[in-house]
Amino acid sequence: MQNREGMLVLFSGPSGVGKDTVLDIILSKDDYLQRSVSLTTREKRSGEIDGEDYYFITKDEFLKMVKDGQVLEYAQYGENIYGTPKAPVDKWLKEGKTVILKIEVKGAQKIRELYPEALSIFLLPPSMQILEDRIRGRGTEDEQDIKRRLEIAKNEILRSADYDFVVINDNIDEASNNVLNIIKALNFTYKRMNKKISEVIKNV
Numbered sequence: 001m002q003n004r005e006g007m008l009v010l011f012s013g014p015s016g017v018g019k020d021t022v023l024d025i026i027l028s029k030d031d032y033l034q035r036s037v038s039l040t041t042r043e044k045r046s047g048e049i050d051g052e053d054y055y056f057i058t059k060d061e062f063l064k065m066v067k068d069g070q071v072l073e074y075a076q077y078g079e080n081i082y083g084t085p086k087a088p089v090d091k092w093l094k095e096g097k098t099v100i101l102k103i104e105v106k107g108a109q110k111i112r113e114l115y116p117e118a119l120s121i122f123l124l125p126p127s128m129q130i131l132e133d134r135i136r137g138r139g140t141e142d143e144q145d146i147k148r149r150l151e152i153a154k155n156e157i158l159r160s161a162d163y164d165f166v167v168i169n170d171n172i173d174e175a176s177n178n179v180l181n182i183i184k185a186l187n188f189t190y191k192r193m194n195k196k197i198s199e200v201i202k203n204v
């Protein structure tokens, strides 16, 4: 694709809505997309891989990284802290990659303040009942955690108004295509094409 410049994409949506599946699909379709691997203090779920799904670290390690300026943003979610490591994001943006942050709503707000041009997409479940069924079906959280995640979900959905785009995950392939199309379209805004336009008319 022409005119690649680094771009940040904030990808949010309640727990269980299918963010990881959408990310897996779109990452396999576009080489310029780069997924940021977050830091978390939560326990690893079965099947998750350290360094791929998250960097699983202790609270002390997390706080030390924050103190040393190595964390771009972080937020408390339920009992745990989640955050974005700074160095890889800086590097990928310099390389012209489109960096996707899977991030909850408070962290997304901090990134908007740091990078006002970041694109933001919110993935919405078709209904709260379907969301609850999906979280239960996953079988990775206990009852208390499920209740907490559903409560947070309601508040997160209310914050979807802060996002540029909202995509409903009714059908995973359709939702993934919609997310990818939105990201691709953003490469062709006038602002991002400005340099190319100047080149085209340079010798006229």
Ligand code: 5GP
Pocket (backbone or CB within 6 Å): 012, 013, 014, 015, 016, 038, 039, 042, 073, 074, 075, 077, 082, 083, 084, 102, 103, 104, 105, 106, 107, 108
């Ligand atoms: P989970 O425990 O289900 O993997 O993630 C819980 C929440 O943390 C999700 O809403 C997810 O988007 C969010 N999250 C994951 N990584 C980050 C991060 O680096 N920063 C912030 N602020 N939230 C994150």
